[in-house]
Amino acid sequence: MSTNRSRARGALTLSLGCLLLAWSLAARAAADESRLWLTVTQAYAEMRTGPGRGYPVFYIVERSQTFTLLRGRTDWYLVETARGQRGWMHRLVVETAAGPGGERVMFGHTGHDQWLDRRVELGFAAGDFDGDPVFSARTGYRLGAHFVIEAQLSQAAGSFSSTTAYHANLQILPFPDQRITPHFGIGVGRIRNEPRSTLVDAVKVEEWAGSAGLGARAWLTRRFLVRTDLRQYVLTRDIDNNDAFTEMTLGFSVFF
C-alpha cells in the first residue's frame, strides 16, 4: 500500500470526521420550542443525575406536578419540571405519567417489536479465513421478511499474504421472526490477495469470486445480535493452485 494513497485516505477520513462533528454541533443548536407537559400520577417520580441506574437520585417529582421531555439517550430521558429542575428519568417512569388530556404515554416499540421490525444491520466479525485471522465489517438491509442484501468487507492478514474481499451477498432467512434464525446466502465480489513484500516472486492477484454460505443470527437483547457464518469462496482463477477458501466467523451486530 503506497503511503500517498494512505495519506489521501487519512485526509479524507479526517475531513469527513470534521464535517460530521460540525453537523452534530449544529444539530444541537436547533432547539424544538413546542413543549409537551406530562403529569405525575404515581406517588412520586425519581430523577437521577445521569442517564443510568448507577447515578444517584437527587430529586423527587411529586404527584400532580408536571414535567416536560427535553431529549433522550438509550432508555433515559432528560426532563425538566415546571419549576425548572432538570434531571434524568427512566422510560418506564415517564410512561407512568399522564399526558395533558389524561392520555397514556408510550415510547414506540421496545424489545421484541424491534427485532421483528428490523431493517438495517451494521456489524463486525472476526474469525478464520483459510487459516488466516480475518476481520470483517458489514452492513445489511432486509427486503421484505425473508431476504437480506448485504455489503461486506473482509480483510485477512496471514503470515505470507493478506487478502481483502469485497462482497455483495443475498441471504434468505426461512424463519426470520425466531430468536435464533438461520440464513443461507450466495454472494459475488472481488478478492485481492497481496503477498508480503518480503517474499521473492510475489504476485498480486485480484479476481472475481462467488461465495455460498450459511449461518445463524441470534437476538441477544435490545438492538444487539450475535451472528455466526460459514462461507465458501470460489475464485474464477487460482491463487497458488488454490481456488476455494473457507471462512468461518463470529460476529456482533447492531440492528435498527
Added chain:
Amino acid sequence: MGTTLKLVLLLTAAVACGGCSLWRGAAPSDEPVDGPVPAVIDPQLDRRDIIRPAVDTEDWEVGAFVGLLSVEDFGTEPVYGLRVAFHATEDVFLEGRYARASVSDTSFRRIGAPLFEREEEDLTAYDLSVGLMVLPGEVFLGTRWARTSGVYVNFGVGRVEFADRDSISYVLGFGLKVLPTDWLSLRLEARDTIFDSDLLGENEWKHNFEITLGFGVFF
C-alpha cells in the same frame, strides 16, 4: 295413630317431596335467544388515548482524540484519530475508531540497520469495539463542581497497517468518561492494541500501548 298409619303418611310425604323435586317447570330451551344478550359482567376498561412523544434521542457520539502511542520496537509517537460510538443501552456501546501515528526508525538507523525505506512510516489502526460502562458515578472537583462520570472497559477487533504490512489486531482498553454537559463527553483512555508483525524478521505478537484524551459530542 297406629304405626302403620304413621308409616303410610311418612312414605306419602317422602314420595311427594321427592316427586316435587323431580317435577320441574319446563326446562329452558336450548334454542338461541333473539336479540342482544344482556352482559353478565361489564368490565370497566380504561381506554385512554395513547400519545407517543417524539423526543430527540441522542444515542450516537462522534469525537476525536489525541494521545501518545508506544509502538513496540520503536518509539513513542503522538497519535490522533476519530471515533464514532453508538450507545445501545446505558451499559453497552459499540465504537468504531480510526487512528494514525507517524513512526520513525531512528534508533535502527543510528546503529546502521535501517528498517524502513524512508525515515518515517505511517501507522494506521482502525477497529470496532464493544464498550461496557462498569462503574458509573460522579466526579468532584473542589467543592462546587460535580459531574456524572463512568469507568468503562472495551474490547474489539481491528486492523493495523504499518510499513506496508497489515495485520488483524485485537484491542483491550479501559477509560474514564466524564460528562461536563449532557451532550459533551471527555474521555481519558488507555488501550493495548495486539497485532502480529514480522518487521524484525520473525512473526511476533506486538503490543502497542496508548493513552489518549478525547472528547465526544452526542447527537
